[in-house]
Amino acid sequence: MLDLIGFKEEFVSQCRSTLYESGEDDMKVEERKVNKAQRGVLNGVLFRKEGLECAPTFYIEDFYKAYRDGTSITDLSHEAVDTAIRSMGMAGFLARDSFEMLGDPGKLRVRMLNRGRNKEYLKGIPCLELGCGFVFIAEIGSGEYGAVITDALLKEYEMTVDELFDTAISNTAERFPAVLQDLGESVISDPGECRNLLDPETETAPAGAGPAFVLTNSRFFWGAGALFYPGVISRISKLLGDFYVLPSSVHEFILIAVEDQDPQQLADLVRSANRSVVKDSEVLSDDLYICESGRLNRVSFGGVIPECSAHVC
Secondary structure, three states, rough: OOHHHHHHHHHHHHHHHHHOOOOOOOOEEOOOOOOOOOOEEEEEEEEEEOOOOOOEEEEEHHHHHHHHHOOHHHHHHHHHHHHHHHHOOOHHHHHHHHOOOOOOOOEEEEEEEEOOOHHOOOOOEEEEEOOOEEEEEEEEEEEEEEEEEEEEHHHHHHOOHHHHHHHHHHHHHHOOOOEEHHHHHHHHOOOOHHOOOOOOOOOOOOOOOOOEEEEEEEEOOOOOOHHOOOOOHHHHHHOOOOOOEEEEEEEEEEEEEEOOOOOOHHHHHHHHHHHHHOHHHHHHOOOOOEOOOOEEEEOOOOOOOOOOOOOOO
């Protein structure tokens, strides 16, 4: 069994051989370090072809996991090359689509990250501080495709940072509204068919609901940021009163009413799940949070720190 470095060398070598054998010897394979949100610095393998802007990128760490699980390097190199060739065949379409989106502020949206886990990645990227270590970044996107707005790209929009996030947050809240569901109901039923307790707006949680709830967005993807949509915290506070906030993943929060709960047990639950259930790339935070009187704070067991920004909450 090769280590990561040995695997990378053999994988890249076989990718080059596979390209030559398939008649794509004008396609080049390059190696570089790539900084990814939630994952840090990865070993990237890029496939380039002269005259094309599209450069499909794969990460050695992903293929190495498959190799350790029993897939041969030969099969993995063929998979990478086949995928790269197909992607380049769509390069013209993707380039036109990306160009059209670039000038459309209606395609701006936000995504929430933990600043501490993404310190290097966030360099050169405009952020909106949400408090408690969370930030919004903006991206231009359609469906699952999204390109992060960098400081350089922001100049293309001729917007201020405040204007960028006002537009992106408004778009996101409208297109992917917040969804609050009873956790038990969402586990035993299709989440897409469960009641959204925020629609219509009510003063108290329905009888029999709780004590735990899941908060996400309408696409159930990168939905934890829905907590910071305008007015969402105040609406949930009307339903639940004061509540604990458990960062289940970047996709959702678990909310539990404060009454009769042990915060230490909840914090231990979060940390245990992050190490045994949640993918490392989807871990949001190891901390437990509490929302009291509509204000979000981090539980420190010696007090609470720090308050949430008033910009969104």
